[in-house]
Amino acid sequence: MGTKSSVISGWIGPVKGGPTKIIFDSGSEITLISEKLYKSLNPKPAIHIGQGVRIIQVKGNTETKNYITVPLTFETPQGQVEMLVDAYIVPDMTTGFLLGNDFSNQYQLSLIRESNHSYVKAGSSNRQIPVIGTSTDPRTDDAGSFRVETIPLDTCPKRHKKSLKKALKQAPPGTVPVRIYKTITIAPESLMLVKVKTTFDMGQSEGYVERLMSSNRSEEDLFGITDCIISANNPKLQIANFSKFPVKLQAGRIIGYMSNSMNILRKEEELTEGQLHEFHSRAMWIKSVQKKEKIQPEPFDTSWSKQVEGGPKTAELPELEQTPFTKLLDEIDINPKLNKEQKAQIKKIVLQNAEAFGLDGRLGNYPAHVPIKLQDEDAPPIALTPYTHSPAKKEAIDKQIDDWLRLEVITESDSPWAFPVIVVYCNDKPRVCIDYRKLNERAIPDQFPLPKQTDILHALEGTQFLSTLDALAGFTQLTIKEEDRLKTAFRCHRGSFQFNQLPFGFLNGPSAFQRVMQKVLAPFLWLFALVYIDDIVIYSKTFKEHLLHLDTIFKSIIKAGITLSPKKCHLGYQSLLLLGHKVSRLGLSMS
Incomplete structure (x- = not known):
């Protein structure tokens, strides 16, 4: 089956000739351009080599690491809007141009649906890019999104591939895997805020990730996450390393599983008076502990931000002078x-x-x-x-x-x-x-x-x-x-x-x-x-x-x-x- 996506029109590259149809809410993590459309651009933007990505479509899987940087120009009732975008070139992609979540997040674009028309709002401005129609495109997951995964340019070790397959099989019903965005190393006995990637439903703003403990080799290198809420705009969660050794987590590793928070978490009106009192008391206790054990800012944050005569200037922006x-x-x-x-x-x-x-x-x-x-x-x-x-x-x-x-x-x-x-x-x-x-x-x-x-x-x-x-x-x-x-x-x-x-x-x-x-x-x-x-x-x-x-x-x-x-x-x-x-x-x- 296909799902409906919003279509906007704009110029890819120089503003000449007629505009091109662009899919806005494709669900893709990154922005994609078909190889056919790229070859039609005049002049053609230079091709750069980026991180490898795998694109999964109904027609089959494909991998690419080639991308271009190109200006997009949109006509709005308030005047033209120009933005720069990095777009990966995809061979054999039937759709010409898909705007990814990376682009929408960078420019704070949001789809506004009203009774008589829809438009894309650009950031906090009043500029509105009209939606000219909808398009039915083949998708591969239940949310109707292109599954776009970033992959390392080198081959993953067999052990990592086996653990990945095992983790996918262990996914609880109704959840989607949450993966490490890029390879990280967590210091012994420490906590790190880590960027992750996952698949959100259309219109879903946040998701609930249940606590999960993991290990690379044995119980001696135990690490894990606690129950948390992650945002669709900037998905991050904290990972604790409980061991006395550094823990390395590869990009793409499944660190947990996400459910739609609206479906799984209980609403306030569903709680009894006793439960509400218990949760309120616990929240107040956490606040009191935070106040008591307040972390002091580092010296950089306090002294280097002051612009005093004769003081350190590492936080002060340099200025060239023209004194004669x-x-x-x-x-x-x-x-x-x-x-x-x-x-x-x-x-x-x-x-x-x-x-x-x-x-x-x-x-x-x-x-x-x-x-x-x-x-x-x-x-x-x-x-x-x-x-x-x-x-x-x-x-x-x-x-x-x-x-x-x-x-x-x-x-x-x-x-x-x-x-x-x-x-x-x-x-x-x-x-x-x-x-x-x-x-x-x-x-x-x-x-x-x-x-x-x-x-x-x-x-x-x-x-x-x-x-x-x-x-x-x-x-x-x-x-x-x-x-x-x-x-x-x-x-x-x-x-x-x-x-x-x-x-x-x-x-x-x-x-x-x-x-x-x-x-x-x-x-x-x-x-x-x-x-x-x-x-x-x-x-x-x-x-x-x-x-x-x-x-x-x-x-x-x-x-x-x-x-x-x-x-x-x-x-x-x-x-x-x-x-x-x-x-x-x-x-x-x-x-």
Whole structure:
């Protein structure tokens, strides 16, 4: 039998000629395009190699790993809407184009059915893509969905295949299997939130997964899940590893079985007064335990998110400055409480060392050759779809790319890697950076230790004069190891680029910069200079010493080829806000 799917119309690729019929609510996990339709596109988008997928249809099974990235344009009463989509090419697929759940979730598309018409709503906007009809397509499961499974590119071990068949046979009646989305390793005696995949009925928003214990070899490596509800929009559940050994779970492994929560869970009106009281008491007890044993946030979450003078800037987005030489003294913050002669002496030191500052759009370049080491160097490259941006954000991206190209921070790229660009606003100013979260998941963390903030603060007690210097755009002054630059590639409406110098957002940026700064200032550390990532603190007992110390540090910065931010340098103070504390000759106090 066939099931009815909604059909919308749009242009695949350039907007020319008539629109193409597109199946919207196909039930497919991913977006699919028939090989025949792909060959008819002009121009044809480039084919990329992705994760292998198996498509199960009535006509038979097929496997593919080829996909394209192509723009889709829809006509709405409110104007045209353009979106980018990754679509896998399927040989012998009778339907031309199927939009998958991945696309619907990314753009928050939802099907709205009204008495006289239906439409697809785009996110929180008022844009409505009209449904032009329905289509009957062959399906293979009871929910009427194409069964699309991601599969590893290598062959699964026989033992894994046997256990998979056994798990399928053990499925309770009325349930569907819940599978691991991608291969993971759970640390001993720990809990991990894991992405899973399963099949939801049409219109089903959530499902109930019953607790299940499993083992790879013996009772010694026991792991499992508890009763839980998973969402159709973002299916995840927690898996506990009770053993003293790491547990590896392969992509596609069945971890549990899901039922429709509306059919299996009891409704509140069906419970007795005693049962309601029991459940309410238990919920209150859980809340009280959570309050009592509240997990304290990590230091990164508390201190690195504060934008205080002289504090760490790893959570602060970098900004390139255009300070001209003639404005250098106007931009630098010199303690207004110094007398006229003292101010003049500091200004003289600054002008003598003007090369230490990023003037007239200049950015430093330090040959750090930072490596980007991955946990599995043989894993396929990550190629993510670019995000959609408003005209204002595109303008900000254009400006940033032009600056990066001028400074040779980036270069054009044909890398198989691709990460999306994001634009965020800090103090109403757009800041452009790259979303490297997926890269960071694969990267090997650099364990170079950062100095303890308490050690820094106590070392400064009793000093008479303090200055703080800030490296301009921080990590972006460090070069990347040449063979690893492909891994930093990003793409947007301007094309594909990769970084020559370390971008903001990469996991090991703070450690890499700390290592460089400690090397550059090694002879002076803990004598009259301290370093916390891109912050340099200079401290002295007398003003005469402070002038000498400033001159020494500036010259070391110039020799290293690093540039400082004039706007973020604070010179000749008796007290400063540093790392969330007020530091002065009297000691420490909270800011």
